[in-house]
Amino acid sequence: MHNSQNRTPYLDELISYVKNKTLAFHTPGHQQGKGAPKKFADFIGMKALEADITQILGMDDIHQPRGIIKEAQELAAEAYGADYSYFLINGSSSGNQAMILSVCNPGDEIIMPRNAHKSATGALILSGVRPVYIQPEFDPEMHVDHTISTEKLEKTLKKHPNAKAVFVVSPTYYGATADLRTIAKLSHKYGKAFLVDEAWGPHLHFHPDLPVSAMDAGANLSVNSTHKLISGFSQSSMLHLKGKRVDRGRLEGVLKIFLSTSPCSLLVASLDVARMQMATHGRELLTKTIALANHAREEINKIPGLKVFGKEIIGKPGVHDFDSTRLPITAKELGYTGYEVEKILRRHYNIQIEMSDLFNVVALITIGHSEKEIKKLIDVFKKFASSKFKNGSEKSHLFLKRLKKAVELPPHPPQRMTPREAFVAEFKTLNFKDSAGRICSEIVTPYPPGIPILCPGEEITREIIDYLKMELEAGIKIQGPVDPSMKTIRVVR
């Protein structure tokens, strides 16, 4: 990578502004910490507060970058192999919305997997775009959906010649990646823009042993949550553009709608340094990370009753490659739900993993971990597997025993209206258990992973009602509906 990648133009200007002790009469109102409550200032430190500024003279304008943000974004584009990169300060959620709105108009079709993140559903509501869903490939062993198959995609492309774009999620929360190169070729063969929600892949481009990144595979737009796996502060993401299929002017116009006019300088600086760190030291940092993750996987796999998934899942339907820094772990043979494992690890061992579902937990191993911490993780799993947890786990044991038969995800429900039509339609509140056959007008999302089980416009099926009842009993958390306990639901009147 070019020497210029050592530069951090945005951070340097921020440091210089703070050092100059310029007398400030600008936002934010805490005036670089002087007006902040002492409790907060003592906790986060004055330095962080002094550095919390926004778009003043010299700090550039994220809506029309001409100076240090422009320079920092150009460095990011060079580092990621994009033509243009854009800093996002409202996460990949805003990136997904910007991607979809920049290539589709109201009424247009977009081909996308049904297990896309809820921010993509949000984009459909905002835009009035019609989703043509492809069912992702279900893995009965892990009990999760992976990515879409290229065969299903080609069939869909033939059936929907007017669709404007192909949108794909890769990697998934569980680390599976799609066959991006083939999908890029297919999308382009049929004249479509290719968009990738690569929220879980800000590191992929920087190591040859990781799956190919969307930009390298031929995507036209991709979004990375820089905060998820590398050094960005929470909410800081990037959107990359390559090629001529997407109109850059339209994309930049859409971004101006989604971006705050007061970007937090800490977020922007963290994007500047995360890029610098990956471009200059990414390979060595990730070599260590991959080795730590593989070591943890090997050791935890030796513990009876536990299973950590890894590269052996490559080749299953919907798994073209696998990000080995991810540790999807199941303790179902010991009788624990993933929700239980998460709680036990936190309450008894002070370890917090990234997420849990009915059968799995997912631990992220990143550039921030050391050998000592990985050893602790392995030791804790050994203790966990040989302990009997009386509170809660008994319930879980019974719960999984009660399930007995293999649990399948319910079939994705039929789509009766577009997400926007159903979201803005007049609604009626019904008891959820009595709502079969009605059209849902809310987004119903287990969080994490943030994949809606019901999108507005879909028919509520008996299978979904029964499945959600079982998941709620197991401990799933629902986000989105007015009544997250799911006793009631809003349906189209």
Ligand SMILES: Cc1ncc(COP(=O)(O)O)c(C=O)c1O
């Ligand atoms: C696949 C996927 N896309 C997008 C997002 C949204 O990312 P962010 O939290 O950066 O807004 C998430 C968040 O978990 C995600 O899992």
